[in-house]
Amino acid sequence: MAGTWEADTLVIFGVTGDLARKMTFPALYKLEGRGLLNCPVVGVGRREMSHEELADLVRTAVEGAEESVDRAVLERLTGRMAYVAGDLTVSETYGRLAQELGRRRRPLFYLETPPALFAPIVDQLASARLLGQARVALEKPFGHDLASARALDRKLTAVLDESQILRVDHFLGKEPVIELEYLRFANSALAELWHRDSVVAIQITMAEEFGVEGRAGFYEQVGALRDVIQNHLLLVLALVAMDPPVGPSATDLWDKRIEVLRAMPEADVHAYVRGQYIGYQQLPGVAPDSTVETYAALRLEINNWRWDGVPVFIRAGKRLPVRVTEVRLILREPPRLGFLPDPGQVAGNQIVLRIDPEAGMRLQLSALDEESAWRPVPLDTIFARELGKPLAPYERLLYAALTGDDKYFAPQRAVEECWRIIQPLLTYPPPVHPYPPGSWGPPQADALVAGSPPWQRPWVP
Numbered sequence: 256m257a258g259t260w261e262a263d264t265l266v267i268f269g270v271t272g273d274l275a276r277k278m279t280f281p282a283l284y285k286l287e288g289r290g291l292l293n294c295p296v297v298g299v300g301r302r303e304m305s306h307e308e309l310a311d312l313v314r315t316a317v318e319g320a321e322e323s324v325d326r327a328v329l330e331r332l333t334g335r336m337a338y339v340a341g342d343l344t345v346s347e348t349y350g351r352l353a354q355e356l357g358r359r360r361r362p363l364f365y366l367e368t369p370p371a372l373f374a375p376i377v378d379q380l381a382s383a384r385l386l387g388q389a390r391v392a393l394e395k396p397f398g399h400d401l402a403s404a405r406a407l408d409r410k411l412t413a414v415l416d417e418s419q420i421l422r423v424d425h426f427l428g429k430e431p432v433i434e435l436e437y438l439r440f441a442n443s444a445l446a447e448l449w450h451r452d453s454v455v456a457i458q459i460t461m462a463e464e465f466g467v468e469g470r471a472g473f474y475e476q477v478g479a480l481r482d483v484i485q486n487h488l489l490l491v492l493a494l495v496a497m498d499p500p501v502g503p504s505a506t507d508l509w510d511k512r513i514e515v516l517r518a519m520p521e522a523d524v525h526a527y528v529r530g531q532y533i534g535y536q537q538l539p540g541v542a543p544d545s546t547v548e549t550y551a552a553l554r555l556e557i558n559n560w561r562w563d564g565v566p567v568f569i570r571a572g573k574r575l576p577v578r579v580t581e582v583r584l585i586l587r588e589p590p591r592l593g594f595l596p597d598p599g600q601v602a603g604n605q606i607v608l609r610i611d612p613e614a615g616m617r618l619q620l621s622a623l624d625e626e627s628a629w630r631p632v633p634l635d636t637i638f639a640r641e642l643g644k645p646l647a648p649y650e651r652l653l654y655a656a657l658t659g660d661d662k663y664f665a666p667q668r669a670v671e672e673c674w675r676i677i678q679p680l681l682t683y684p685p686p687v688h689p690y691p692p693g694s695w696g697p698p699q700a701d702a703l704v705a706g707s708p709p710w711q712r713p714w715v716p
């Protein structure tokens with residue numbers, strides 16, 4: 256809910272990083288253009304930089320992200336920005352930050368640094384007495400495993416009230432993810448099929464064609480499972496599988512998502528495949544014998560009335576053939592069609608929600624072609640064509656965080672459930688298998704789906 260709190264400054268820690276360049280600056284530019292950015296923005300970074308150099312960083316990022324740039328908007332944005340240089344592990348940096356903040360008392364501190372810095376930054380902010388009426392937004396992954404997520408939460412809640420903590424997961428700001436709740440329950444055609452009697456398997460794919468160039472320092476500490484499955488994809492799954500919320504509040508929605516996560520047993524390490532693309536170990540910043548996974552595939556279960564017996568397969572990887580993120584429900588095959596001369600077995604229908612790129616929904620039907628062979632026939636809709644262009648996720652999340660609206664941010668209960676589910680895979684990681692860049696990952700992942708429909712080629716634009 257939009258609250259009474261409103262930030263009087265946005266402070267970005269990690270302002271020279273990949274996320275700032277790719278997402279934060281373009282989102283701030285959009286908010287500036289809509290007249291929704293009303294406070295100064297302070298970037299904090301390790302290197303010495305003038306205001307003009309920071310402005311250049313912002314300009315380059317925005318020009319790289321936007322087809323056409325409104326110069327006046329861009330200059331307004333850079334004009335409200337300031338820069339504070341310093342290492343985030345030393346107290347002097349916070350002294351300089353306090354000076355820059357002056358009398359402003361309601362900063363939103365946005366931590367987009369390597370996660371290992373989250374606790375030290377919050378400690379330093381507390382020691383510098385900067386947390387009073389502030390809010391702290393932290394990027395994922397929140398912790399490194401279940402124990403460290405709990406420890407981080409203890410650290411934060413020792414100096415902050417829960418209402419001051421915003422756990423950011425940008426997938427929760429993506430329009431098709433938000434739309435899932437409405438699509439599922441406002442359409443009986445979908446709602447009637449959305450359970451174990453109709454669905455034989457759920458497949459979630461997050462494929463990226465790029466690698467981890469330039470982010471090795473971060474990625475070597477994390478790997479695919481922690482980077483995108485523990486957070487983005489499990490939280491999407493919770494929305495895909497939940498029962499209808501009893502009311503409109505954030506708590507109502509999270510209660511239902513958390514119910515799903517609680518119904519999921521810990522992942523089985525024998526149903527987990529790790530891969531690493533060939534060439535990863537040669538990247539600057541990567542250990543030559545690194546066993547960090549750039550691909551992960553796993554099988555999960557949801558032991559509740561709606562989903563018992565329906566396997567959930569999740570795969571995510573870098574350097575796969577395309578960039579696409581989708582959720583696919585594979586429906587039961589129809590009964591054999593005795594009225595046809597050569598009936599054969601007709602494939603089950605599929606419902607696909609594409610999250611990226613070009614969000615949309617596909618219903619895959621079966622039809623007979625001219626040669627009387629069964630062919631998959633897609634019925635597709637692209638949301639932006641029907642519903643208009645949505646806000647970008649970081650635009651939505653930053654605006655919400657700046658205006659005190661907490662509905663898009665994950666509660667600690669959800670974060671801990673996600674860690675609990677994958678914890679055995681972190682404790683007992685299986686060996687990592689190499690795969691060629693541009694392939695669909697290591698062939699060992701095919702064995703995971705044995706007994707269920709094979710991995711489906713994603714729906715790409």
Ligand SMILES: NC(=O)C1=CN([C@@H]2O[C@H](COP(=O)(O)OP(=O)(O)OC[C@H]3O[C@@H](n4cnc5c(N)ncnc54)[C@H](OP(=O)(O)O)[C@@H]3O)[C@@H](O)[C@H]2O)C=CC1
Nearest residue numbers: 269270271272273274301342343367368369394395396473
């Ligand atoms: N990149 C992405 O696409 C996404 C990233 N995220 C999350 O965002 C967070 C940051 O990721 P990303 O931007 O990729 O990481 P990067 O490694 O690209 O950036 C990290 C930033 O932290 C700064 N930093 C690191 N150590 C210190 C220090 N001791 N003192 C001061 N500054 C320091 C770096 O400064 P310097 O430039 O000097 O090294 C840099 O600005 C992570 O939690 C990640 O999970 C979330 C969604 C998407």
Ligand SMILES: O=C1O[C@H](COP(=O)(O)O)[C@@H](O)[C@H](O)[C@H]1O
Nearest residue numbers: 395425426463482483487580611
């Ligand atoms: O959190 C992360 O997400 C990005 C992918 O985000 P998208 O919105 O562009 O799909 C991923 O590339 C990155 O590794 C990860 O840290």
